[in-house]
Amino acid sequence: MVRRLLFLAGIVAAALLAATLLGPSLRGVAHPLVPQGPDGTYQCSTCHGPGADPSAIPAGTTVPLPPPDHAAYKPDSCVTCHATVVAQDPTTPSYALCATCHGQKDKLTKLPDGETLQVSVDVAAFRSSVHGDFSCTECHPKQRTIPHAPLTAADLRAFKQEMGNVCQSCHAEATASYAESFHGMAARLGVSRAATCTDCHTAHAVKAPAQWTLAERATQCATCHTGATASFASGWMGHREPSLGWFPMVFFASKFFVALTALTLGVGIVHVELDVLRWSSNKIRGRKEEVDQ
Ligand code: HEC
Numbered sequence: 631m632v633r634r635l636l637f638l639a640g641i642v643a644a645a646l647l648a649a650t651l652l653g654p655s656l657r658g659v660a661h662p663l664v665p666q667g668p669d670g671t672y673q674c675s676t677c678h679g680p681g682a683d684p685s686a687i688p689a690g691t692t693v694p695l696p697p698p699d700h701a702a703y704k705p706d707s708c709v710t711c712h713a714t715v716v717a718q719d720p721t722t723p724s725y726a727l728c729a730t731c732h733g734q735k736d737k738l739t740k741l742p743d744g745e746t747l748q749v750s751v752d753v754a755a756f757r758s759s760v761h762g763d764f765s766c767t768e769c770h771p772k773q774r775t776i777p778h779a780p781l782t783a784a785d786l787r788a789f790k791q792e793m794g795n796v797c798q799s800c801h802a803e804a805t806a807s808y809a810e811s812f813h814g815m816a817a818r819l820g821v822s823r824a825a826t827c828t829d830c831h832t833a834h835a836v837k838a839p840a841q842w843t844l845a846e847r848a849t850q851c852a853t854c855h856t857g858a859t860a861s862f863a864s865g866w867m868g869h870r871e872p873s874l875g876w877f878p879m880v881f882f883a884s885k886f887f888v889a890l891t892a893l894t895l896g897v898g899i900v901h902v903e904l905d906v907l908r909w910s911s912n913k914i915r916g917r918k919e920e921v922d923q
């Protein structure tokens with residue numbers, strides 16, 4: 631009896647472990663929210679049927695066609711076989727659920743101060759970004775409930791700055807070097823225009839440095855540094871310390887100044903020491919002369 635209970639407990643533990651391990655890799659593949667008719671029937675044909683409504687289909691996704699044998703199935707029979715499509719955990723919505731509304735173009739809202747916030751998201755760009763397999767709620771936990779709770783940020787800039795903390799929660803190293811950059815320092819000093827993470831990286835189309843062209847970077851810089859070109863963008867050192875392989879001129883210049891300072895200090899100390907030595911030897915010689923007399 632005890633053995634059987636232990637065995638069962640083992641299976642449950644293994645299943646829980648598998649679920650936690652597989653969880654992240656299943657992110658983003660969940661099915662979009664399926665609208666229900668007044669009588670509770672699921673409206674699969676809105677997207678899958680002949681005469682599907684293109685505006686209901688989340689941008690950046692392709693709806694698979696039902697196989698030909700499906701012509702025989704009644705519209706209200708779908709979920710008897712495809713139960714997983716509607717049985718998703720509402721606390722972990724996929725990108726596709728959010729995209730049903732946010733994939734549509736020209737969606738706007740007003741912030742408390744009257745400024746307009748564009749809430750359309752380029753889902754295709756998001757899917758091919760470095761965070762493409764994240765569910766939206768990984769960065770937007772507050773928007774799990776629909777309709778969403780009212781925004782706390784009063785204006786656009788405050789919203790961006792609030793959201794910038796989301797990036798920092800995962801990228802500690804980049805955040806530390808950002809804090810030492812002039813943008814980070816300016817932000818700490820209260821310069822509200824100073825660049826935050828998303829001003830340079832964007833929020834939903836973040837690219838790995840190797841795939842991120844100088845021209846694309848310059849476009850981001852130019853939103854504040856008017857007329858910024860690729861060479862302006864290349865002049866910035868990113869989040870790394872200069873080294874022999876990374877901005878060697880800056881590396882040598884900083885090393886040169888360190889060496890110069892050390893040399894100046896060293897020569898100064900030797901100079902002072904020699905002075906002290908001469909002064910004390912004079913003193914001793916003076917005393918000797920006094921004794922001799
Ligand atoms: C809002 C549009 C929309 C509606 C409504 C919709 N689907 Fe889908 N369906 C999609 C999209 C988009 C995909 C592809 C998902 C992806 O690539 O992540 C998909 C994929 C599927 C798949 C294959 C992948 C999977 O998750 O198993 C099946 C089966 C499916 N849908 C069945 C259904 C059924 C059954 C209904 C009705 C209960 C339904 N769909 C309603 C948009 C929709």
Ligand code: HEC
Pocket residue numbers: 674675678694695696697700703704705706707708709710711712
């Ligand atoms: C009797 C069970 C059954 C019913 C009822 C049923 N399906 Fe399916 N469906 C299947 C099976 C099994 C497959 C996979 C067939 C295959 O791979 O060839 C499938 C495949 C699909 C696919 C393609 C998935 C992909 O990944 O390409 C879609 C879309 C789909 N069904 C939608 C629907 C819709 C919409 C309905 C309601 C009109 C429905 N199904 C009713 C069993 C069913």
Ligand code: HEC
Pocket residue numbers: 723727728729730731732738739749766767770773774776777778779780781
């Ligand atoms: C039924 C349509 C709908 C769905 C589904 C939806 N949203 Fe929204 N979302 C809106 C609207 C409308 C706004 C504009 C502000 C408002 O009215 O709440 C908005 C605003 C936002 C904002 C801007 C900040 C804010 O709170 O106003 C974020 C971020 C956001 N949504 C994220 C999400 C995420 C993440 C999901 C998926 C879990 C999602 N939304 C699903 C309609 C939707």
Ligand code: HEC
Pocket residue numbers: 725728729732747748749750751753756761764765766767768769770789790793794796797828829832833834
């Ligand atoms: C890696 C984190 C991250 C993920 C994943 C993410 N967002 Fe965002 N989102 C942000 C940040 C940061 C902002 C703040 C805007 C800015 O700084 O430009 C934002 C802003 C928004 C806004 C407000 C309008 C805007 O563009 O400023 C909406 C709506 C939104 N996100 C929806 C979504 C949806 C829908 C998804 C999934 C398809 C998603 N987000 C995935 C980080 C993320």
Ligand code: HEC
Pocket residue numbers: 760761768769796797798799800801827828831832833836837838839
């Ligand atoms: C939930 C954690 C999380 C959040 C929040 C997050 N990221 Fe990421 N980010 C990752 C992971 C995981 C990777 C992929 C692993 C890697 O390459 O370092 C990544 C990759 C990146 C990369 C590419 C790194 C490289 O060397 O290729 C950049 C740039 C980046 N993120 C910037 C941001 C920005 C900007 C934000 C805010 C909009 C943000 N991240 C929010 C986890 C996160």
Ligand code: HEC
Pocket residue numbers: 797798801803804805808813825826827828829830831839847866867868869870
């Ligand atoms: C002034 C623009 C700018 C700001 C602000 C900025 N970044 Fe970056 N970031 C860059 C550039 C440019 C690179 C690519 C450097 C390269 O080519 O290696 C980069 C690289 C990265 C990488 C890739 C790994 C690395 O260290 O090179 C991550 C992750 C990252 N940034 C996250 C962040 C986060 C998080 C913030 C906010 C705390 C932030 N960035 C603020 C411009 C910026």
Ligand code: HEC
Pocket residue numbers: 812813816821823824825826829830847848850851852853854855862863864865866
């Ligand atoms: C959101 C606005 C914003 C963005 C985007 C931005 N910066 Fe800045 N930048 C500032 C502010 C504010 C300062 C503080 C000093 C000042 O007022 O000129 C600054 C200062 C600088 C400085 C210090 C020297 C100087 O001219 O004052 C450099 C270099 C610089 N930025 C490069 C870049 C590069 C390269 C990018 C793009 C990768 C970029 N910035 C993106 C706002 C921004």
